[in-house]
Amino acid sequence: MSSRILPDFDLLLPQSIPEAVELLSTHRERITVMAGGTDVMVAMKFAQSPAKLPEFVMSLENVPGLGYVLFDPEKGLRIGAKATVAELLAQPDVKRHYRALWHAAQTFATGQVRNTATVLGNLLRASPAGDCSCAIYAIGGVVVLHGASGRREVDIDDFWLSYGVTARLPDELAVELILPPPAAGSRSAFKRMTRTSEDLAKLNVAVRLEMEGNTCVDARLAMGCVAPTPLRLTKTETLLKGHELTPEVLQRVAASVPWEISPIDDKRSTAEYRKQVSGVLLKRAIQDACGAA
Amino acid sequence: MKNRDITLHINGEEYRLNVAVNRTLLDVLRDELGMTETKYGCGTGECGACTVVVEGKAINSCLTLAATMDGKRIATVAGRADFGRLDHIQQAFVDEAAIQCGYCTPGMVMKTASLLATNPDPSEAEIRHALEGNICRCTGYEKIVKAVKKAAQTMPGRAVAVEPCKEVVQ
Numbered sequence: 409m410s411s412r413i414l415p416d417f418d419l420l421l422p423q424s425i426p427e428a429v430e431l432l433s434t435h436r437e438r439i440t441v442m443a444g445g446t447d448v449m450v451a452m453k454f455a456q457s458p459a460k461l462p463e464f465v466m467s468l469e470n471v472p473g474l475g476y477v478l479f480d481p482e483k484g485l486r487i488g489a490k491a492t493v494a495e496l497l498a499q500p501d502v503k504r505h506y507r508a509l510w511h512a513a514q515t516f517a518t519g520q521v522r523n524t525a526t527v528l529g530n531l532l533r534a535s536p537a538g539d540c541s542c543a544i545y546a547i548g549g550v551v552v553l554h555g556a557s558g559r560r561e562v563d564i565d566d567f568w569l570s571y572g573v574t575a576r577l578p579d580e581l582a583v584e585l586i587l588p589p590p591a592a593g594s595r596s597a598f599k600r601m602t603r604t605s606e607d608l609a610k611l612n613v614a615v616r617l618e619m620e621g622n623t624c625v626d627a628r629l630a631m632g633c634v635a636p637t638p639l640r641l642t643k644t645e646t647l648l649k650g651h652e653l654t655p656e657v658l659q660r661v662a663a664s665v666p667w668e669i670s671p672i673d674d675k676r677s678t679a680e681y682r683k684q685v686s687g688v689l690l691k692r693a694i695q696d697a698c699g700a701a
Numbered sequence: 702m703k704n705r706d707i708t709l710h711i712n713g714e715e716y717r718l719n720v721a722v723n724r725t726l727l728d729v730l731r732d733e734l735g736m737t738e739t740k741y742g743c744g745t746g747e748c749g750a751c752t753v754v755v756e757g758k759a760i761n762s763c764l765t766l767a768a769t770m771d772g773k774r775i776a777t778v779a780g781r782a783d784f785g786r787l788d789h790i791q792q793a794f795v796d797e798a799a800i801q802c803g804y805c806t807p808g809m810v811m812k813t814a815s816l817l818a819t820n821p822d823p824s825e826a827e828i829r830h831a832l833e834g835n836i837c838r839c840t841g842y843e844k845i846v847k848a849v850k851k852a853a854q855t856m857p858g859r860a861v862a863v864e865p866c867k868e869v870v871q
Contacts, residue, residue: 411744411763418703419722419768442766449725449764450745465722469769494758518834519812521746523758524765605833606747 411453420466425474425554428581431466433556436578438463443490444524446517447533474583477502484549485587493522493530493540506587508596508614508697512543515598518606528582531564534572537608537633541568543598545630545638546614549587555580568637593619597697599689600632603676609633610677611686615693617648622698624648629690634669634682641668644690653698661694662687707771711736712780720767727751727762730777738779738807742836749835752808753777759815761834778807781814790814790852799848801839809835813849822853 420439422428432439440462442448448465455461468474474490479501487496493513496502503510516522516530516539530540531551550561553576562575569575576582600612611633618626627648629641644664651657664687671682703723709716711734720729730736730753739762742750746761753762754776781788787795790813800806809832816823816831823831828849829842837845853859 412741414723414725416703417723419705419766421769445766445769446746446761446764449766453744465766467766467769518747518749519815519831520749520752520759520761520834521764524760605830 414449414452415455415458415461417452417462417465420464421470422466422468423470423472425471425581425583428466428468428471429554429556429579431464432581433579435464439466439578440464441532441581442467443526443529444492446521446525447529479505480589482589483586484589487527487585487587489526489528489581489583491527493517493525493527494519496527496540497522505590506543506547506596508543508546508598508616509540509587511598512539512600512612512614515600515605516540528585531567531585532574532576532582534568534570534574534637535608536571536635536637536639537612538638539598539600539609539612539632541638542600542609542612542630542632543596543614544585544587545640546598546616546628547587547596548616548628549585551576551582552584552586553577553580554583561586565640571636591618593625595619595697597693599693599696601685601689608676611671611682611689613686613689613693615690615697617694617697619698623650623652625650631665631669631686631690633677634671634686639669641665641690643668648694653694658691658694662691665690705768705771707768709767709770710772710774712776718767722766722768724767725763726753726755726765726767726770726775729767730762730775736777736779739777740804740807742804742808747834747836748805749808749812749832750805752811752835754811754815757815757818759812776811776814778810781810789855789857790817790848793852793855794845794848797844797848797851799840799844801837805835805837805839809837809845813852816849817853817856821856821859823849825850 474488476488477491477499478486493516496513530538549564556579567575596616598614600609602609613631616628627645632638647661666683671679673679730739740750742748744763746764751763752759790810
């Protein structure tokens with residue numbers, strides 16, 4: 409374990425999606441897939457045991473045509489597996505229609521990491537602290553996987569199974585993420601708390617609200633760093649749906665959050681602190697989303 | 702195949718190399734090519750000392766596998782000086798005394814270069830946002846931010862009011 413020396417592995421550089429899928433079918437769990445590499449490289453440098461090290465690293469560097477961020481008002485936003493966080497930020501429709509994701513991407517890590525790290529990589533890392541993951545969970549969407557037996561879509565609600573584990577099968581390649589098209593009364597916001605800007609979040613939250621006037625018709629609330637995976641606050645959502653956003657409703661919503669989360673003590677914060685501030689941060693995100701119109 | 706043949710274009714020069722696949726771009730620059738101007742700091746993409754510009758984008762060379770960089774154009778801080786004459790960014794760091802121990806400076810200069818290439822007139826907030834991935838443990842960042850502002854003002858080709866040269870009195 410060293411931040412300087414990488415373990416021994418062999419590098420696979422497929423030239424196409426079918427070739428990548430074939431390699432995955434052959435080597436399965438022995439492969440770690442790498443797009444930007446900002447997570448994979450650190451994980452290899454600090455692997456806790458040799459058993460956790462991959463035999464093969466499969467880089468997507470030479471697979472063409474996966475670096476897109478495409479917006480269509482009817483179909484939504486398509487983000488290719490090699491699209492970096494910086495490339496997401498460079499697409500003006502993201503800021504206009506997916507504000508929570510834009511804000512999460514903007515505060516994500518550092519400029520150098522944003523230039524390399526991919527949006528899909530953040531989902532596939534399956535960390536409860538992922539900023540883009542949190543925003544995407546609130547917005548909703550599907551991850552498209554290509555495997556030996558074909559293509560399938562997994563709803564983001566079913567994508568994270570436990571810490572570091574996703575619904576992607578060992579022989580599948582995640583090729584893109586599709587976010588739903590923006591609805592008329594839809595608005596979103598993202599907030600995070602951390603020590604310095606480049607630190608991982610100690611708490612992050614994203615909301616997507618469907619509003620009619622001041623009444624919330626539908627809501628998706630996501631919170632990070634409070635469970636083994638990013639968490640949907642489904643019980644708290646029911647306190648919003650069908651209600652006018654009065655100070656009393658917001659107070660009830662904020663009070664409900666600590667009952668729905670199970671944070672832990674770690675080096676970035678404590679469970680107690682996270683419980684204390686979680687409701688306030690959610691309330692501010694809701695207010696932010698509504699203020700943004 | 703645990704080694705690969707790659708070609709790197711570093712500061713305008715072509716290098717044909719055979720690299721072990723588990724070597725980072727930083728390893729190859731420093732240990733195999735002797736280009737020690739790019740620094741090793743944290744090894745985990747947080748401090749920015751290893752920042753180089755690849756195809757116009759500032760990245761952490763400690764998190765980049767050299768074997769995936771085949772054919773890429775890479776710029777390091779040494780490529781900015783022209784036969785020992787510092788460029789406007791390096792000179793701004795000297796003029797503003799934005800260097801103490803100097804270890805973070807190569808990364809700071811390269812990040813500044815990539816910022817000014819896309820945003821030639823950044824605000825202080827934009828400068829601080831751009832430099833959030835470059836840690837300096839000596840200064841309070843004030844002088845570094847000033848140096849970036851000065852580098853923007855002194856960028857070649859920029860139309861600025863220039864004081865007329867004073868006559869040299871023999």
